[in-house]
Amino acid sequence: MASCGLPTAATAHALEIELEKIGTAVIGGGAVGCAILYELAKAGVKDLFLFEKLPRVGEAQSGRNSGVVHAGIYYATGSLKAEICVEANPLMYEFCRKNDVPVANVGKLVVATSPDEIERLHKLFEQAKANSVPGVRMLTREQSREFEPNVDVSSSMHVPTNGIVDAATYTKTLARLAQVEGAEVLTGFEVTRVEPTGGVFELTGRHNGTEEVFRAQVMVNAAGLYSDVIAKMVNPRMDVEMAPLRGEYCKFNRKRRRDIWLNGLNVYPTPETVTLDGIETGVVGVHLTPTFALTRDGDAVVGDTVTVGPEFAFVPDREDYETGRRDAGFFLGRAKRFFPGLRIHDLEVDFTGIMANLRDQNDFIIMRDRRHANCVQLVGIDSPGLTCSLAIARRVRRMLV
Numbered sequence: 001m002a003s004c005g006l007p008t009a010a011t012a013h014a015l016e017i018e019l020e021k022i023g024t025a026v027i028g029g030g031a032v033g034c035a036i037l038y039e040l041a042k043a044g045v046k047d048l049f050l051f052e053k054l055p056r057v058g059e060a061q062s063g064r065n066s067g068v069v070h071a072g073i074y075y076a077t078g079s080l081k082a083e084i085c086v087e088a089n090p091l092m093y094e095f096c097r098k099n100d101v102p103v104a105n106v107g108k109l110v111v112a113t114s115p116d117e118i119e120r121l122h123k124l125f126e127q128a129k130a131n132s133v134p135g136v137r138m139l140t141r142e143q144s145r146e147f148e149p150n151v152d153v154s155s156s157m158h159v160p161t162n163g164i165v166d167a168a169t170y171t172k173t174l175a176r177l178a179q180v181e182g183a184e185v186l187t188g189f190e191v192t193r194v195e196p197t198g199g200v201f202e203l204t205g206r207h208n209g210t211e212e213v214f215r216a217q218v219m220v221n222a223a224g225l226y227s228d229v230i231a232k233m234v235n236p237r238m239d240v241e242m243a244p245l246r247g248e249y250c251k252f253n254r255k256r257r258r259d260i261w262l263n264g265l266n267v268y269p270t271p272e273t274v275t276l277d278g279i280e281t282g283v284v285g286v287h288l289t290p291t292f293a294l295t296r297d298g299d300a301v302v303g304d305t306v307t308v309g310p311e312f313a314f315v316p317d318r319e320d321y322e323t324g325r326r327d328a329g330f331f332l333g334r335a336k337r338f339f340p341g342l343r344i345h346d347l348e349v350d351f352t353g354i355m356a357n358l359r360d361q362n363d364f365i366i367m368r369d370r371r372h373a374n375c376v377q378l379v380g381i382d383s384p385g386l387t388c389s390l391a392i393a394r395r396v397r398r399m400l401v
Helices: 009-018 031-042 080-098 115-130 141-147 167-180 224-234 328-335 385-400
Strands: 021-027 048-052 108-112 137-140 155-159 163-165 184-187 189-197 200-207 210-221 245-253 266-269 272-276 279-283 287-294 300-314 348-355 365-368 375-379
Touching: 021 031, 021 200, 031 048, 031 167, 031 385, 048 167, 048 189, 048 210, 080 163, 080 385, 108 115, 108 141, 115 137, 115 155, 137 141, 141 155, 163 287, 167 184, 167 385, 189 224, 210 224, 210 385, 224 375, 272 300, 300 328, 300 348, 365 385, 375 385
Parallel strands: 021 048, 021 210, 048 184, 108 266, 210 375
Antiparallel strands: 108 155, 137 155, 189 200, 200 210, 245 300, 245 348, 266 287, 272 279, 287 300, 365 375
């Protein structure tokens, strides 16, 4: 079975000599790129290659997030995000259960602690219904505590189709299954130039310290944080610009004290619009998300570590995960509004991730390039891109096959 890691020297040499001309190139080895690779491979697409600049798939945006299976409540009715997320939610559970990827349909509470939040929460509830999200219902304070006794809120909305997934295992599984179907995965290959010429795409990149060139008949841009850069290589007239959002996290152990025990639901505040670096941005807010742990038998179950976050900040450097990070006290202030038992000594600073947020654009861009019809551009696939990946892949397959 093919590996998701770096190819051997012999394989790399063979690819350089024999496979300069390829059929389809997928640029980007995150969840979306790997899902597209798998979907196209299943559909019988031959000479199919994925190019990922990092040593392994799923190490960037796809491996640095909350790992939430979203239901589709947050996105404007009629938007691509709303449409695709509701379609994708059951696909994620089905795929993960079939392929032994850790997934848990834990549900979610979106909570309100003040009159203005209650008003916004009711608007969100109406939007969730308009988006055809199944099973959502409003809860009183007492009903909310039946789900999570240590959450202190005025009211909440229960979202039963929400869950969590092991994003790293999910992405690697997609890549592995695509390889079983005959696709090739080249990691450590950074695309540095794309030149459309003669109806094909000449992809130049750095691989194992050398420059290599591939000529692809079809190209899919699923480059995540760098999707705007790749898009403009293909079509300089494409007006897109990334405004990367870094999400920062803390964590705590729910078994540390009785008053911070959680039964395992995602707990989110009511979303709000905030101003970050002079730009108004809608955020879901610092939330509590359960994570997975392994039993002695090696089975994945909902564990005792709970992440707190993300808190977002715009960063000019798409690789800057650390400069100016907020301390645990900041997260404490955000979470205590609805989780009063939390204390500063409960919290540990955890990971960060950077999201492919587009400036002046709140929806996914999924389209054939206007100048080159044999290129599909996927730009600004931020949250809920992980959840949506299988449904996005099906959409791309219908565009190409």
